[in-house]
Amino acid sequence: MKGTGRRNSPQRPNLGLPPPDNLLDGLVISHLGQGLAVETPDGTIMLCQTRRRLGDVAVGDRIRWSPSDDGMQGRVEEVLARSSVLVRPGYAGKNRVVAANLDRVFIVIAPSPQPDWLLVDQYLAVCEFRHIAAEIIYNKIDLAENEAQAQTELNDFVRIGYPVHPVSARKDIGIIELKQGLHGHCSMFSGQSGVGKSSLTNALLPDKNLRTNEISERSGLGRHTTTAATLYHLPEGGDLIDSPGVAVFGLAEIKGQDLAWCYREFQAHIGHCRFNDCRHINDKGCAVREAVEKGEIALARHQRYVKLLDKLAQPDTVWE
Numbered sequence: 651m652k653g654t655g656r657r658n659s660p661q662r663p664n665l666g667l668p669p670p671d672n673l674l675d676g677l678v679i680s681h682l683g684q685g686l687a688v689e690t691p692d693g694t695i696m697l698c699q700t701r702r703r704l705g706d707v708a709v710g711d712r713i714r715w716s717p718s719d720d721g722m723q724g725r726v727e728e729v730l731a732r733s734s735v736l737v738r739p740g741y742a743g744k745n746r747v748v749a750a751n752l753d754r755v756f757i758v759i760a761p762s763p764q765p766d767w768l769l770v771d772q773y774l775a776v777c778e779f780r781h782i783a784a785e786i787i788y789n790k791i792d793l794a795e796n797e798a799q800a801q802t803e804l805n806d807f808v809r810i811g812y813p814v815h816p817v818s819a820r821k822d823i824g825i826i827e828l829k830q831g832l833h834g835h836c837s838m839f840s841g842q843s844g845v846g847k848s849s850l851t852n853a854l855l856p857d858k859n860l861r862t863n864e865i866s867e868r869s870g871l872g873r874h875t876t877t878a879a880t881l882y883h884l885p886e887g888g889d890l891i892d893s894p895g896v897a898v899f900g901l902a903e904i905k906g907q908d909l910a911w912c913y914r915e916f917q918a919h920i921g922h923c924r925f926n927d928c929r930h931i932n933d934k935g936c937a938v939r940e941a942v943e944k945g946e947i948a949l950a951r952h953q954r955y956v957k958l959l960d961k962l963a964q965p966d967t968v969w970e
Contacts, residue, residue: 673714673727678707678750680865680880686726687865688715695865698724708735708747709879709891710836734782736838737902745902749879749891751836754783756815758841758850759800760790766842767803771954772901773840774812775912779904785813785831787839789846792818806948810915819849829854829886836881838891851892855882858892906962910938913955915947931956 676688676696686707688698698715700707707713707729714728734752737745757773759765770786777784786807794800804814815831817824832854839847852858861882879893901909910916910930916938920928924935930952933939941947 673716674724676713676715676724676726677881678709678711678713678726679882680709682866685723688713688724688726696724698726700726704729706747708750709881709893710750710752710889712751734780736776736780736782739900739902748893749838752782752838752891754785754832754835754837756785756787756832756837756839758787758789758839758845758847760788760845761794761797761800762790763842763844765800765803767950768954768957769842770807771913771951772958774807775904775909775958776901778912778914779908785815787815787817787828787841787850789817789819789850791816791823792821803950806951809948817850819846819853822853825853829884832884832890833887836889836891838893840893851890854884854890855892858882901958901962904962906959909955909959909962913951915951916941916955919947929959931959 674690676690676698678686679689679695680687682697685697685699688696690696696715696717698713704726707726711732712730713726714730715724715726717724732750735750736748736752736755738748739745755773755777757770759770774784776782786804788794788800788804808814813831815824815828817828819825828850839850841847855861862880865880879891881889881891884890904912906929907927910920916930919937919941920930922937923930923933925933928936928938930936930938938947938952942949942952
């Protein structure tokens, strides 16, 4: 993607006093009340607090921690460099880290509710901006009827390199192939309410509730105390961050001049526009518009780009 300096570095600065020596490695797998469930390399789960200077510590973060004197709890002392972060707008204009070190986001759609293609484009734009691979899951295919329009839209995504997985969690269709796509990756599902994200998660993690209780009990907080995102190890390999409270992540930190680069099929044409500040709408000499007119870029995708660009231009837009 063209340009430099647009993204915040995933590296976290080292602030304040240096962490103590002889720290232990860990992986943040869940938030537990005011603490974190941290998994050690041998599978032990510890309840850890964090140093305030560290700021947000997210599920998926690889950290270093120190045990308490009695060895029953710990404290996160350092957050290691992140390969990626996914953020969403929070309170008072501040962004919150949803998950760290993701390398796949699976966008789930279904015949019902009717797919919100603008929302799909929003997800894809964020993933392009964050250098996180994105794939599309078309769930509930057993309920699909007269889906010519949906198939046309999906073909547009396939044409520009986004894999599409037709599945049915209810009928166990395509689940084996989906597991293969999840293998070896740290992934997350995202999508509209009602598209079946929970059903998919349960199909992939039949022991999810047992694992959730285990995390709570082994961290010393009793049962049913996990909140927000939780990282699960998939039986066939790979990790899945289940974040039921985060159905949508907004275009946090993306500026208007960035958005065109977040549409991957635009990228080969942007450098050929007559003007460097081309917005790719009605600008003279716009190579992107010419590609749309030639059918090299899907008209529907360009129309949605214009809508997202308009939203970015409105300072009071709230991304839910």
